[in-house]
Amino acid sequence: xxxxxxxxxxxxxxREARTANTFTDEPVTDEQMRAIHDLVKYGPxxxxxxxxxxxxxxxxxxxxxxxxxxxxGNRAKTAAAPLVAVLSADNEFHEELPALLPHFPxxxxxxxxxRPARESAAALNAALQAAYFIIGxxxxxxxxxPMTGLDFEGLRKEFLDDDxxxxxxxxxxxxxxxxxxxxxxxxxxxxxVTTV
Amino acid sequence: xxxxxxxxxxxxxxREARTANTFTDEPVTDEQMRAIHDLVKYGPxxxxxxxxxxxxxxxxxxxxxxxxxxxxGNRAKTAAAPLVAVLSADNEFHEELPALLPHFPxxxxxxxxxRPARESAAALNAALQAAYFIIGxxxxxxxxxPMTGLDFEGLRKEFLDDDxxxxxxxxxxxxxxxxxxxxxxxxxxxxxVTTV
Numbered sequence: 001x002x003x004x005x006x007x008x009x010x011x012x013x014x015r016e017a018r019t020a021n022t023f024t025d026e027p028v029t030d031e032q033m034r035a036i037h038d039l040v041k042y043g044p045x046x047x048x049x050x051x052x053x054x055x056x057x058x059x060x061x062x063x064x065x066x067x068x069x070x071x072x073g074n075r076a077k078t079a080a081a082p083l084v085a086v087l088s089a090d091n092e093f094h095e096e097l098p099a100l101l102p103h104f105p106x107x108x109x110x111x112x113x114x115r116p117a118r119e120s121a122a123a124l125n126a127a128l129q130a131a132y133f134i135i136g137x138x139x140x141x142x143x144x145x146p147m148t149g150l151d152f153e154g155l156r157k158e159f160l161d162d163d164x165x166x167x168x169x170x171x172x173x174x175x176x177x178x179x180x181x182x183x184x185x186x187x188x189x190x191x192x193v194t195t196v
Numbered sequence: 197x198x199x200x201x202x203x204x205x206x207x208x209x210x211r212e213a214r215t216a217n218t219f220t221d222e223p224v225t226d227e228q229m230r231a232i233h234d235l236v237k238y239g240p241x242x243x244x245x246x247x248x249x250x251x252x253x254x255x256x257x258x259x260x261x262x263x264x265x266x267x268x269g270n271r272a273k274t275a276a277a278p279l280v281a282v283l284s285a286d287n288e289f290h291e292e293l294p295a296l297l298p299h300f301p302x303x304x305x306x307x308x309x310x311r312p313a314r315e316s317a318a319a320l321n322a323a324l325q326a327a328y329f330i331i332g333x334x335x336x337x338x339x340x341x342p343m344t345g346l347d348f349e350g351l352r353k354e355f356l357d358d359d360x361x362x363x364x365x366x367x368x369x370x371x372x373x374x375x376x377x378x379x380x381x382x383x384x385x386x387x388x389v390t391t392v
Contacts, residue, residue, distance in 0.1 A: 001231075002225075002227055002228045002230075002231035002232075002336060003231050003232075003235060003335050003336050003337075004208060004335065004336060004337030005205055005208060005209070005235075005334075005335035005336075006202070006204070006205065008202070009201055009202065009205035010235055010335070012200060012201060013201070013331075014235050014236060014238040014239060014328075015235070015238055017238070019240045029198075030391075031198055032198045033385075033389065034198075034385050035197075035198035035199050036198075036199075037385045037388060037389065038385070039199060039201075039206055039210050039211070040210060041382040041383065041388075042210040042211055042213070042382065043210060043327065043330075043331075044215045044330065044340075044342060046342075046344045046345075048380045048382075050382060050383050050388075052388065053388055053389075053390075054388055054389045054390075055389075055390050055391075055392060056389060056390070056391040056392070057392055058391050058392065059392060062392040096383065096387070099381065100380060100381060100382070100383070101380060102380065102381070103377070103380075121344075123319070123320075123323075124319075124323050124344070124363065124364075127319075127320050127323030127324055127327070128323055128324075128326060128327040128330075129327075130324060130327075131239065131323070131324040131325075131326075131327030131328055131331075132210075132327055132331075134239075134240065134324075135209075135239075135327075135328075135331060138201075139199050139200065139201035139206070140198060140199050140200060140201075141199070141200030144240075146240060146242075147242075148242045148317075148320070149242075159392065167320065168320075181299070184244045184296060184297060184298065184299075185295065185296055185298070186237040186238065186244075186246060186296070187237065187246050187292065187296070189229075189230050189233045189234070191292070192233060192237075192246075192248065192249055192250055193229065193233065193249075193250045193251075193252060194249075194250075194251050194252070195226075195251075195252040195254050196251060196252070196253055196254065196255060196258040196355065
């Protein structure tokens with residue numbers, strides 16, 4: 001009763017949505033990915049920096065190269081997922097900043113002239129966008145399977161370059177049989193929130 | 197047509213939702229914050245680690261101490277916001293892990309026995325949860341004003357301890373007059389997504 005979001009949407013995005021470990025064979029199309037991007041691109045980032053980049057691993061050859069860098073327990077499900085996305089932070093996001101922040105183009109040099117400042121801003125803000133992306137996959141009626149059990153440096157060398165820092169790999173598709181483990185507990189409000 | 201989420205919810209969470217810079221006087225209640233937590237607590241984190249912690253800054257005295265650590269341009273709006281939350285990552289989240297991951301309690305020592313491993317996991321996963329929290333504030337029909345223009349070390353010393361890393365400060369309330377700037381552009385799909 002304290003939420004404006006309707007219960008069907010609450011279930012779709014949070015309460016019933018789960019991290020899937022198996023998927024059906026139904027393909028995930030580029031049109032679906034465009035619709036997800038067109039929704040979650042509006043999620044806020046500091047200075048509108050939008051540092052998240054997405055590599056869709058579609059070809060069987062690329063999928064094979066990807067799977068090698070994953071922890072053993074993540075390999076079979078990733079090999080079988082309809083679509084797999086590598087999410088990364090673009091540490092050179094400032095090149096796009098004058099176009100993204102037309103009322104304050106000097107932010108590019110004022111705040112992000114140095115690489116370490118860009119790397120830490122990109123790490124935080126690309127992670128925010130990774131969460132928006134997971135919510136967006138769910139908004140498309142699909143299940144996401146985000147994973148960080150992998151060799152990040154190997155993944156970077158395989159698919160990215162020195163300017164991109166991989167954040168996670170996400171399996172995407174319709175959930176298959178026995179798609180998830182039982183829901184694990186969450187922290188209580190009192191364990192998370194304090195008031196001063 | 198490629199999204200399962202209904203258009204009203206799309207607008208509420210993403211398309212019409214904006215980062216607010218002014219707020220009405222309407223209070224934000226603990227019941228609203230509980231409802232937000234109860235929704236977004238289900239957002240996924242690696243190993244269900246749930247490292248996000250939230251400090252609600254309610255007392256005028258605490259609000260004054262907070263505002264001092266913000267960039268000049270963030271002070272007036274934060275002083276006037278109905279509620280302000282400091283979001284931080286708990287670098288000692290592993291203490292809760294056996295309860296949160298009952299089927300794999302050994303993850304606590306196996307993966308998170310060392311502080312640097314905890315810090316990097318907490319930074320990423322608390323950022324994901326910060327994004328879920330922003331979405332949750334919007335799901336409650338409220339506007340969020342997330343800010344990273346602040347003295348992080350000062351903020352940590354003022355409200356947290358060495359085990360907590362502040363991520364951002366979020367103003368929360370109903371949007372007031374002239375609450376936002378014109379929407380800035382976003383990156384096109386082709387600028388964000390590549391396929392291999």
